[in-house]
Amino acid sequence: xxxxxxxxxxxxxxxxxxxxxxxxxxxxxxxxxxxxxxxxxxxxxxxxxxxxxxxxxxxxxxxxxxxxxxxxxxxxxxxxxxxxxxxxxxxxxxxxxxxxxxxxxxxxxxxxxxxxxxxxxxxxxxxxxxxxxxxxxxxxxxxxxxxxxxxxxxxxxxxxxxxxxxxxxxxxxxxxxxxxxxxxxxx
Numbered sequence: 001x002x003x004x005x006x007x008x009x010x011x012x013x014x015x016x017x018x019x020x021x022x023x024x025x026x027x028x029x030x031x032x033x034x035x036x037x038x039x040x041x042x043x044x045x046x047x048x049x050x051x052x053x054x055x056x057x058x059x060x061x062x063x064x065x066x067x068x069x070x071x072x073x074x075x076x077x078x079x080x081x082x083x084x085x086x087x088x089x090x091x092x093x094x095x096x097x098x099x100x101x102x103x104x105x106x107x108x109x110x111x112x113x114x115x116x117x118x119x120x121x122x123x124x125x126x127x128x129x130x131x132x133x134x135x136x137x138x139x140x141x142x143x144x145x146x147x148x149x150x151x152x153x154x155x156x157x158x159x160x161x162x163x164x165x166x167x168x169x170x171x172x173x174x175x176x177x178x179x180x181x182x183x184x185x186x187x
Contacts, residue, residue, distance in 0.1 A: 033143040036133065036150070037085055041092040043130060044081065046100045047074035050107060054119055059112040062167045063120060070123075073160070077153050084145045113171065120168035127161040 047070045054067025085092045096104065103122070110118055134150045134157055141147035 030142060033137070033141055033146050034090055036137045036141065037081065037088075037090050037092065037146060039133060041078065041081055041085070042097060042100060043126070044074045044078040045093070045096055046104065047071075047126070048078065049096070049104055050119065050122070053104070053108055054115075057108075057111045057115045058119065060116045060167075060171050062170055063116045066120070066123070066163060066167050069163070070160070073156055077149075077156070080149060080153075084149055088143065088145065116171040117168075117173045120164060120171055120173040123164040124161070124168050124173065127157060127164050131157050131161055 051067040051070030051074065055064050055071070058064045058067060082092060084090075107115065107119055107122070131154070134154045137147060137150035138154055141150060
C-alpha cells in the first residue's frame with residue numbers, strides 16, 4: 001500500500017508541476033519583460049542626460065551632434081516606453097540609479113577632448129549592450145507591446161552604435177570599434 005501511495009503522490013506532484021510550470025514560466029517572462037522595461041528606461045534617461053552634457057562640454061562638433069541625436073532619439077523612445085509601461089501598470093524610475101549618477105558626474109567633471117574620448121567610449125560600450133538587450137527582447141519578449149517596442153527601436157540603436165564607433169574613432173576614444181567594421185548606415 002505504501003508503494004502505491006508513493007506512486008500516486010509522485011504522479012499527483014508531477015501533474016501539479018505540469019499544470020503550474022507554464023504559470024511559473026509566464027511569471028519569469030513577465031519579470032524578464034519588466035526588467036527589460038526598467039533597464040531600457042534607466043538607459044534611456046542616461047542617454048538623454050549624457051547627450052545634453054555632450055552638447056555643452058564636447059570639443060568636437062561630431063560629438064556635440066551625436067549628443068543631440070541621443071537627446072532627440074532616446075527622448076522619443078523614453079516617451080514611447082513610458083506610455084507602454086503606464087498601460088501595463090509597470091512602474092518606471094523617475095531618476096537615475098546611483099551607479100549611473102556616478103558615471104554622469106564623472107563625465108560632467110570633464111571637458112573638451114578628454115570629455116569627447118570618455119563620452120564616446122561610453123557610448124560605444126553602452127550601445128553594444130543596448131543592442132544585445134533589445135535583440136533579446138525583440139526575439140524572446142513575452143509582452144507583445146514591449147516586444148514590438150524593442151523591434152521598432154532596434155534599427156535606431158544599431159545606427160547609434162555604428163555612428164558611435166565612427167565618432168569614437170574620429171576623437172581617438174580608447175574603446176574604439178573592437179575591430180567591427182559594419183556597413184555605414186545612412187544616419
